[in-house]
Amino acid sequence: xxxxxxxxxxxxxxxxxxxxxxxxxxxxxxxxxxxxxxxxxxxxxxxxxxxxxxxxxxxxxxxxxxxxxxxxxxxxxxxxxxxxxxxxxxxxxxxxxxxxxxxxxxxxxxxxxxxxxxxxxxxxxxxxxxxxxxxxxxxxxxxxxxxxxxxxxxxxxxxxxxxxxxxxxxxxxxxxxxxxxxxxxxxxxxxxxxxxxxxxxxxxxxxxxxxxxxxxxxxxxxxxxxxxxxxxxxxxxxxxxxxxxxxxxxxxxxxxxxxxxxxxxxxxxxxxxxxxxxxxxxxxxxxxxxxxxxxxxxxxxxxxxxxxxxxxxxxxxxxxxxxxxxxxxxxxxxxxxxxxxxxxxxxxxxxxxxxxxxxxxxxxxxxxxxxxxxxxxxxxxxxxxxxxxxxxxxxxxxxxxxxxxxxxxxxxxxxxxxxxxxxxxxxxxxxxxxxxxxxxxxxxxxxxxxxxxxxxxxxxxxxxxxxxxxx
Amino acid sequence: xxxxxxxxxxxxxxxxxxxxxxxxxxxxxxxxxxxxxxxxxxxxxxxxxxxxxxxxxxxxxxxxxxxxxxxxxxxxxxxxxxxxxxxxxxxxxxxxxxxxxxxxxxxxxxxxxxxxxxxxxxxxxxxxxxxxxxxxxxxxxxxxxxxxxxxxxxxxxxxxxxxxxxxxxxxxxxxxxxxxxxxxxxxxxxxxxxxxxxxxxxxxxxxxxxxxxxxxxxxxxxxxxxxxxxxxxxxxxxxxxxxxxxxxxxxxxxxxxxxxxxxxxxxxxxxxxxxxxxxxxxxxxxxxxxxxxxxxxxxxxxxxxxxxxxxxxxxxxxxxxxxxxxxxxxxxxxxxxxxxxxxxxxxxxxxxxxxxxxxxxxxxxxxxxxxxxxxxxxxxxxxxxxxxxxxxxxxxxxxxxxxxxxxxxxxxxxxxxxxxxxxxxxxxxxxxxxxxxxxxxxxxxxxxxxxxxxxxxxxxxxxxxxxxxxx
Numbered sequence: 058x059x060x061x062x063x064x065x066x067x068x069x070x071x072x073x074x075x076x077x078x079x080x081x082x083x084x085x086x087x088x089x090x091x092x093x094x095x096x097x098x099x100x101x102x103x104x105x106x107x108x109x110x111x112x113x114x115x116x117x118x119x120x121x122x123x124x125x126x127x128x129x130x131x132x133x134x135x136x137x138x139x140x141x142x143x144x145x146x147x148x149x150x151x152x153x154x155x156x157x158x159x160x161x162x163x164x165x166x167x168x169x170x171x172x173x174x175x176x177x178x179x180x181x182x183x184x185x186x187x188x189x190x191x192x193x194x195x196x197x198x199x200x201x202x203x204x205x206x207x208x209x210x211x212x213x214x215x216x217x218x219x220x221x222x223x224x225x226x227x228x229x230x231x232x233x234x235x236x237x238x239x240x241x242x243x244x245x246x247x248x249x250x251x252x253x254x255x256x257x258x259x260x261x262x263x264x265x266x267x268x269x270x271x272x273x274x275x276x277x278x279x280x281x282x283x284x285x286x287x288x289x290x291x292x293x294x295x296x297x298x299x300x301x302x303x304x305x306x307x308x309x310x311x312x313x314x315x316x317x318x319x320x321x322x323x324x325x326x327x328x329x330x331x332x333x334x335x336x337x338x339x340x341x342x343x344x345x346x347x348x349x350x351x352x353x354x355x356x357x358x359x360x361x362x363x364x365x366x367x368x369x370x371x372x373x374x375x376x377x378x379x380x381x382x383x384x385x386x387x388x389x390x391x392x393x394x395x396x397x398x399x400x401x402x403x404x405x406x407x408x409x410x411x412x413x414x415x416x417x418x419x420x421x422x423x424x425x426x427x428x429x430x431x432x433x434x435x436x437x438x439x440x441x442x443x444x445x446x447x448x449x450x451x452x453x454x455x456x457x458x459x460x461x462x463x464x465x466x467x468x469x470x471x472x473x474x475x476x477x478x479x480x481x482x483x484x485x486x487x488x489x490x491x492x493x494x495x496x497x498x499x500x501x502x503x504x505x506x507x508x509x510x511x512x513x514x515x516x517x518x519x520x521x522x523x524x525x526x527x528x
Numbered sequence: 529x530x531x532x533x534x535x536x537x538x539x540x541x542x543x544x545x546x547x548x549x550x551x552x553x554x555x556x557x558x559x560x561x562x563x564x565x566x567x568x569x570x571x572x573x574x575x576x577x578x579x580x581x582x583x584x585x586x587x588x589x590x591x592x593x594x595x596x597x598x599x600x601x602x603x604x605x606x607x608x609x610x611x612x613x614x615x616x617x618x619x620x621x622x623x624x625x626x627x628x629x630x631x632x633x634x635x636x637x638x639x640x641x642x643x644x645x646x647x648x649x650x651x652x653x654x655x656x657x658x659x660x661x662x663x664x665x666x667x668x669x670x671x672x673x674x675x676x677x678x679x680x681x682x683x684x685x686x687x688x689x690x691x692x693x694x695x696x697x698x699x700x701x702x703x704x705x706x707x708x709x710x711x712x713x714x715x716x717x718x719x720x721x722x723x724x725x726x727x728x729x730x731x732x733x734x735x736x737x738x739x740x741x742x743x744x745x746x747x748x749x750x751x752x753x754x755x756x757x758x759x760x761x762x763x764x765x766x767x768x769x770x771x772x773x774x775x776x777x778x779x780x781x782x783x784x785x786x787x788x789x790x791x792x793x794x795x796x797x798x799x800x801x802x803x804x805x806x807x808x809x810x811x812x813x814x815x816x817x818x819x820x821x822x823x824x825x826x827x828x829x830x831x832x833x834x835x836x837x838x839x840x841x842x843x844x845x846x847x848x849x850x851x852x853x854x855x856x857x858x859x860x861x862x863x864x865x866x867x868x869x870x871x872x873x874x875x876x877x878x879x880x881x882x883x884x885x886x887x888x889x890x891x892x893x894x895x896x897x898x899x900x901x902x903x904x905x906x907x908x909x910x911x912x913x914x915x916x917x918x919x920x921x922x923x924x925x926x927x928x929x930x931x932x933x934x935x936x937x938x939x940x941x942x943x944x945x946x947x948x949x950x951x952x953x954x955x956x957x958x959x960x961x962x963x964x965x966x967x968x969x970x971x972x973x974x975x976x977x978x979x980x981x982x983x984x985x986x987x988x989x990x991x992x993x994x995x996x997x998x999x
Contacts, residue, residue: 078531079531099645123638125636143530143534149620150545150624153621155596156829167566173567219724220724221724223720252688253692357627379710414575
């Protein structure tokens with residue numbers, strides 16, 4: 058495809074996306090296909106000869122689109138808000154179209170320097186001090202792995218340069234909670250700590266980690282010859298958006314030399330609102346921090362901003378310096394390949410840069426405030442409705458609800474919950490995520506798609522009430 | 529930005545990219561900026577109010593573009609070919625525009641199923657048996673880390689479920705070579721093995737790993753109470769595109785239970801040509817394999833295809849299953865979150881699917897054959913020119929050259945090499961990568977940008993000859 062053909066085909070793709078985004082409200086939210094439906098319609102083998110662009114678009118419409126669950130739909134209340142704001146999409150289009158790869162500063166200086174500026178903008182927007190440096194990673198999962206690797210190397214005094222974890226005499230221990238995201242335990246296991254050395258710190262009634270319990274576990278490990286290494290605190294847990302008490306956790310951590318990693322993947326976006334910053338009071342005592350700009354903030358996935366206090370330590374753990382990547386500019390520039398796992402790097406900063414500029418900080422703040430008000434409104438409706446419960450505080454945009462018919466409990470209640478949530482999702486009218494809390498199923502309503510206005514939340518609430526009647 | 533505004537701004541972006549791609553030949557290849565030039569022109573703080581799209585595009589032209597090293601330029605001979613073929617770019621545009629996230633099959637079934645089909649197409653194109661299953665990762669670096677983590681867990685019989693690497697009694701050992709990519713040692717260190725347990729296997733005269741030397745090292749480790757865990761073999765090394773002898777390495781590996789990971793990140797694309805498949809004879813004995821579709825093949829970065837023989841093992845090492853990601857379809861579908869490090873997943877398969885369909889296998893094959901012929905042509909020119917040397921065999925598209933004036937050697941020769949390469953790169957006329965071979969600098973000419981025809985290689989050769997005269 059040459060550049061003229063691209064121009065023509067590109068217009069078509071722009072129209073196609075504009076039509077899709079503009080017509081979302083009349084589409085089902087959840088894909089209405091069964092496992093294998095898409096595969097069955099695609100050729101089992103690749104085409105030997107070129108196919109026309111018409112044929113590709115036709116298959117996109119006919120085969121792919123029925124298999125799309127629309128995260129941008131105004132009645133998408135699943136998982137987390139991942140608003141791929143259209144300005145951010147265009148920033149990403151520039152990135153793909155340029156087709157540059159950031160192996161080193163010299164391999165496209167703008168890629169590195171716009172990332173440096175944009176992550177600094179993010180730092181300022183979040184109210185963080187200048188002591189933080191940011192880098193864009195793909196996901197929170199990867200970033201948490203990086204954090205725990207850095208913690209491991211700090212505690213072991215760079216054991217990777219010797220025998221790695223294989224020669225440490227006293228085992229290193231990581232502290233998490235049962236409300237930590239699934240990626241946290243995964244990262245600890247992949248980093249080599251082993252399940253035997255991952256402690257789950259008990260929770261308080263609001264599903265937050267208890268700092269006193271952390272202190273007890275740490276003391277016990279020290280007494281038994283183990284070395285406390287890191288604690289992962291979550292600001293806005295996945296299930297209920299609970300806040301681990303950072304200030305108190307950091308006090309324990311500081312006393313015992315623990316690395317403090319803060320997972321604010323979802324809720325971090327809210328810190329662009331000064332009135333929310335009490336939620337992560339103490340964050341300046343942490344060593345590393347993640348905020349997913351591809352969640353509530355509205356950058357198109359993937360765009361996790363990973364902040365660290367000590368980039369030199371990060372670089373020492375992550376750096377490689379083969380001859381074919383050296384240049385005369387080294388030493389005067391950032392080489393982000395030494396800031397994370399992958400060597401190659403997309404020009405991801407553009408999608409964040411476009412978003413922030415097109416919306417302005419105030420535009421982003423207004424949208425988040427709208428979503429929080431919508432969550433409060435839903436909370437009030439559910440609390441006022443007989444037979445319905447709100448199961449956890451609603452500080453942000455996630456509302457955990459359950460319909461509890463008179464006399465129903467235990468497994469029967471679980472079945473009821475899963476049934477009505479499945480009916481709702483299968484209807485295509487709205488999408489919610491069932492999740493477990495205290496061992497029982499409930500329904501998470503995660504508000505914050507860019508197109509979601511009060512009317513859509515009201516529609517959802519009506520749909521929930523209808524769904525429990527249809528059982 | 530609503531969908532109508534997107535349509536208008538989107539056309540502009542398409543025109544902007546089409547103009548950039550169509551006008552590459554008149555642009556400098558390497559960015560002509562100094563460290564900090566871009567940062568100095570960007571506001572230090574984010575805008576509070578929304579900015580116009582005009583302002584963003586104006587800054588893109590004025591500030592960002594001078595800082596772009598053009599990987600798609602027909603005289604880009606640096607690093608590796610990363611042809612972001614325009615059809616692939618459009619596939620990526622669909623992905624960003626849809627804004628779906630693959631957390632689970634249900635979160636967008638088409639995302640999973642098109643990836644399943646497309647990686648199967650890739651498997652067939654590469655001549656691999658049905659015993660392989662593929663998944664798309666971001667990069668080779670990440671994939672090699674996944675491979676070594678899987679190797680670690682196989683050798684330790686899932687030590688991660690117990691004390692991780694912290695309770696293994698006999699240390700695990702990984703075998704690489706000095707020509708392995710920098711990401712290989714990095715992965716071994718991050719996986720916790722420690723530098724003391726990463727062995728560099730000696731090379732033969734063609735820069736390939738010696739299987740007999742591997743056997744000796746393995747025997748020595750066993751005798752000393754250590755456990756050989758994994759060997760990383762490279763098909764097409766970064767510096768000279770050398771081939772480690774897979775068949776012989778696999779024989780040693782099988783005898784001692786080593787995991788065989790094959791890094792064919794760059795050269796793997798060539799395996800779509802049946803005449804190249806001798807290069808990785810024995811690949812069916814490997815456990816894992818990477819091919820970067822975002823390199824020579826032409827998919828826009830990032831698009832590494834990671835193949836494994838035993839996906840159940842991969843899933844056992846990587847899986848998490850929190851309640852909020854469970855669905856009724858589990859057990860009948862693939863959940864690619866359990867096939868790698870990140871939970872979230874872009875619809876990356878689209879960019880590969882668009883590429884393969886728009887080009888057809890034969891179209892892709894013809895382009896690769898063209899590039900190999902161009903490399904052979906350059907090799908012949910350099911060999912015939914007095915004072916010039918070709919330093920390594922040219923089986924694919926990389927030509928390692930050096931200008932060696934009479935009587936010049938040692939550090940003086942290194943200075944000469946780095947000088948003329950820098951002059952060439954700074955001229956903006958072409959871009960090459962200096963690299964070390966046998967302790968001395970030489971210049972890698974990596975041929976294979978989509979727009980690079982014979983005339984551009986001839987221009988490069990003239991530019992090299994001019995550059996050595998200008999010193």
